Amino acid sequence: MKLSFTAADEQFREEVADWLNDNLQGEFAKVRYRGGPGDEHHFVDERKAWERKLAEGRWTCIGWPEEWGGRAASIEQQVIFHEEYARAGGPGRMGHIGDTLTGPTLLAFGSEAQKAKYLPPIRNGEAFWSQGYSEPGAGSDLAAIRTRAVFDEATGQWQITGQKVWTSLAHESDYVFVLARIDRESKRHHGLGFFLVALDQPGVTIRPITQLTGTAEFNEVYFDDAVCSADDIVGAPGDGWKVAMGLLGFERGVSTLGQQMLFQTELDEIVRIAKGNGASRDPDIRQRIAEAHIGLRTMRYNSMRMLSGGEDGSLSREAMIYKLYWSSWHRNLGKLAMDVLGPEAELVEEGPYELNKLQSLFLFTRADTIYGGTNQIQRNLIAERALGMPKEPRGSAK
Amino acid sequence: MKFAFTDEQRMLRDTSQAFLAAESSSAAVRTASTSEQTYDPELWQKICEDMYWQGILVPESCDGLGLGWVELAIVLEAAGERLLTAPLFAVAQSTVALKLCPQTDIRDALLSAIVGGDVISLAMSDQRSGWSSCGVTANDRSNTTLLSGTARFVPFGAAASKFLVVAADASGSQSVWVIDAAQEGVVTEHTPTMDQTRAMATVSLENVAVSVDQLLADDAASLVDKTLALSRILVVADQVGVAQASLDISVDYTKERSQFDRTIASFQAIKHKAADMMLKAESARSLLYYAACIADAWFAGEADDAALEEAACMASACASEAAFFNAGSGIQMHGGVGITEEYDIQLYFKRARATESFLGRPAEMREALACQLLDGGAS
Numbered sequence: 213m214k215l216s217f218t219a220a221d222e223q224f225r226e227e228v229a230d231w232l233n234d235n236l237q238g239e240f241a242k243v244r245y246r247g248g249p250g251d252e253h254h255f256v257d258e259r260k261a262w263e264r265k266l267a268e269g270r271w272t273c274i275g276w277p278e279e280w281g282g283r284a285a286s287i288e289q290q291v292i293f294h295e296e297y298a299r300a301g302g303p304g305r306m307g308h309i310g311d312t313l314t315g316p317t318l319l320a321f322g323s324e325a326q327k328a329k330y331l332p333p334i335r336n337g338e339a340f341w342s343q344g345y346s347e348p349g350a351g352s353d354l355a356a357i358r359t360r361a362v363f364d365e366a367t368g369q370w371q372i373t374g375q376k377v378w379t380s381l382a383h384e385s386d387y388v389f390v391l392a393r394i395d396r397e398s399k400r401h402h403g404l405g406f407f408l409v410a411l412d413q414p415g416v417t418i419r420p421i422t423q424l425t426g427t428a429e430f431n432e433v434y435f436d437d438a439v440c441s442a443d444d445i446v447g448a449p450g451d452g453w454k455v456a457m458g459l460l461g462f463e464r465g466v467s468t469l470g471q472q473m474l475f476q477t478e479l480d481e482i483v484r485i486a487k488g489n490g491a492s493r494d495p496d497i498r499q500r501i502a503e504a505h506i507g508l509r510t511m512r513y514n515s516m517r518m519l520s521g522g523e524d525g526s527l528s529r530e531a532m533i534y535k536l537y538w539s540s541w542h543r544n545l546g547k548l549a550m551d552v553l554g555p556e557a558e559l560v561e562e563g564p565y566e567l568n569k570l571q572s573l574f575l576f577t578r579a580d581t582i583y584g585g586t587n588q589i590q591r592n593l594i595a596e597r598a599l600g601m602p603k604e605p606r607g608s609a610k
Numbered sequence: 611m612k613f614a615f616t617d618e619q620r621m622l623r624d625t626s627q628a629f630l631a632a633e634s635s636s637a638a639v640r641t642a643s644t645s646e647q648t649y650d651p652e653l654w655q656k657i658c659e660d661m662y663w664q665g666i667l668v669p670e671s672c673d674g675l676g677l678g679w680v681e682l683a684i685v686l687e688a689a690g691e692r693l694l695t696a697p698l699f700a701v702a703q704s705t706v707a708l709k710l711c712p713q714t715d716i717r718d719a720l721l722s723a724i725v726g727g728d729v730i731s732l733a734m735s736d737q738r739s740g741w742s743s744c745g746v747t748a749n750d751r752s753n754t755t756l757l758s759g760t761a762r763f764v765p766f767g768a769a770a771s772k773f774l775v776v777a778a779d780a781s782g783s784q785s786v787w788v789i790d791a792a793q794e795g796v797v798t799e800h801t802p803t804m805d806q807t808r809a810m811a812t813v814s815l816e817n818v819a820v821s822v823d824q825l826l827a828d829d830a831a832s833l834v835d836k837t838l839a840l841s842r843i844l845v846v847a848d849q850v851g852v853a854q855a856s857l858d859i860s861v862d863y864t865k866e867r868s869q870f871d872r873t874i875a876s877f878q879a880i881k882h883k884a885a886d887m888m889l890k891a892e893s894a895r896s897l898l899y900y901a902a903c904i905a906d907a908w909f910a911g912e913a914d915d916a917a918l919e920e921a922a923c924m925a926s927a928c929a930s931e932a933a934f935f936n937a938g939s940g941i942q943m944h945g946g947v948g949i950t951e952e953y954d955i956q957l958y959f960k961r962a963r964a965t966e967s968f969l970g971r972p973a974e975m976r977e978a979l980a981c982q983l984l985d986g987g988a989s
Contacts, residue, residue, distance in 0.1 A: 213619070213680050214612045215903050221611070288611055483983060492984040495977075502976035505983055506897075506924045513896035516613035530896070533889045588878075594888055595881030599861050602876035 215516070217288060225292045231269050232300035240265065247304025248474065250576035252429035255303065256384050263307045263337030273311045273335045275466070276319065280327065281335040287466060287519055294470030298477075306384070310334035310341040312467075313459055314389060317406075321447045321455045330387075330408065344376040344390035344409070344433060345456065352589050354391075355400040355453070359435060361392035361407060363449075368442050370407060372415070372435040378583065382431040383418045385411055390435070391456050394449050404452030408444040415439060425575050426565040465531060468515040468538075472508060475542065478573060479504055482549050491552045500548050507541045529598050536590040539580040546574035613899070615680075622681055626688035629661060634692040636954050639807060642695040648768060648800060648809035654696045658727040661685075663698060665725040667705045672721035679902035683847040687898070690851020690933075693957055695807045697729045697766035702844050704730040707774050707837045709909075711786060711826040720772070720788060720826075730788075731770040732841075733761035733813045734834065741838055741969050746815055748777035748785055755825075757787065757795075757818040763968065767811025768800035774826065775815070776834055784834060786827040787820050794818070805964035807957065836915075839922040842969050843901045846925040849933035849965050850898050853891040856933070856958045857884065860940035863955075867945070874943075883939050890932035897925040920982060927975035933962035 217225070236244055240262055243255045266272045275290050276282025285293065305311065315334055318327050333339035350356040359374025372392055382388060388409050395403030411418065415438030420428035447455045483501060486492040492501075514537065518530040549570040550557040557574075560567060567575070581587045595601040615623065633653055642650040658664050666682045668674020675681075682702060689698055701724050708724075711717050724730055736745020736759065746759035757777050764773070773796075775787045791798055795818040801810050827833055861884050864875035874880050901921040907913035937959040941948035948955050966972070 213903055217611045498980035499976045502979040509924055510893045513900045517896055520612050520614040533892055591882040591885035594885035599884050601881050
């Protein structure tokens, strides 16, 4: 067992840190620590410009093969990049869906023409992507998708009709990948297609969803005979589920240590406040701050086990508990922040409803245990896949 | 960065688990833990002669294996999983204390004796005001020193041939001595406990005369602190095993038990409980092996005292709660049979309870961490 990185990896770390230090300056100084969950709506244009800056330095898509402009970075190097990016206060990545979802999907399942058309703009920080999976009737039960795609022989285009929801940053994106039903008679994960759809077209309407924070980073996206070309379906018609689920296999947890760096920043802020306002003498607060510290460190070593796991990319036990662990921890941290602040926590200092960071943290972390698979779904997955317990029988209990 | 077992470590885990599956069965544990000796000397002999677990941390110069904390944690985790009823923890703890004493011939002879199978237990605390509370006094009388007082919760004390005794003089300065269990003035009493798999004893000393030959360390306050922190990591390994086994046997039971024409393992109320148990067991395991790596680094001079203290406190708080939560939830998943003597889950529940308060409760561990985080120093 070895907790430290190799000398070569540490040299890579220095290179990343130096570049970020040199470039998160001037016009980009104001985007430091901005964006990310709960703050996605801020400095969008500046953060897009930052993506182009990253691209100049070859710091977008570092896990991609060199042939497509990546660095073919190892797992360790990707971890280090994310850590240093978070440490430097790099803003929430506008390009992260393209970098970590669209790109790997096309590299695995896409045609050469699709790669040539879509990969370079992602790599160069010029095209931004969003994800069209969830629907009003297909949340936890994703396979219940009803959005339809019909091939129009006359125009040679796919026509897409339906509604997607919880689409992060759709209003700031250029494309969305859409999981849609090709065969009207098909059920569940059969008969689906995976489509690459431009958002700027008459058939697409985007409506922001105002959240409990008063801000909006999620959207409803309506497709009303929206079109994409015959070449814009990834994989064979009917293989959409396979392509969509393939995405999950690409997630090796390389961003987890970087995510934890941001959590550490939040916890440090809470500790600073507790020391300042005397909450640090409250026995209950002391216990909870210690517990938060233990939880964050636990996440780190859970991640390091996950990252050191099987080379085959199979989801290990540590990987399966990760989402459940961090979302619960983060939600508790939001409440801890409020309890450390006491009655002051209520005060909204900038009108009409401009919440401060900890207030946003408290409110938005209620979403953490829901999006990306609710805690209940996560527990089902753990029980079924890791512990071999039987699936819940399907069907009606109405 | 490779936070995973090496091939050798994986092999050690597999052979340890296989050995204990055969030798520390439910029936064997029940027989050993209720026997007069409180353990099975034959099994202990087998462990010492065939497995050599008592020698893992002992340097090769003292006939040991000279291995590290990860290896020891692997074996102790397997021991917890099978409720091993043998003085393995006791000698591991004494080995830790001896390794912290200055190197002398006497010390090295004691380490060799442990490798030879001698049971040596640490008599450290009277538990009047916490685990660092020393109940034995050392009075200087011209050429000899007299030890008097009591040490409680001495692991497998009734089986020990020698004790390492922590004593305090009139000024409060602590020292460590080795005494023979048969020495005049020493009375060892097995103290029956709820958890019968980890025997405890009270060792009473009345004017036990000790010579300088028996002195292992002076000014031992720091040594005692470090022994406590490192001992907690040993307990954590046991607790991770208990947490894992509680999960495994409970899930197995729910897969067999049928109600409403379904196995109860198919109910979400059961599945979600099991998922939480796995999360706790895996998290405790991550902190255990982190703490084991830190312990190795600390002995190598590559980690400081604060890092060791932090690692031990975090792992202890996490693993204590994981073991208790999993064993308690395990009883609930078993339903009515969970509270019967016949099923093993109650044995894990008792071991989890006993280890949770042994060497410090989770709340004490968190308070120690809070001192580091909020008060800018140790407690």
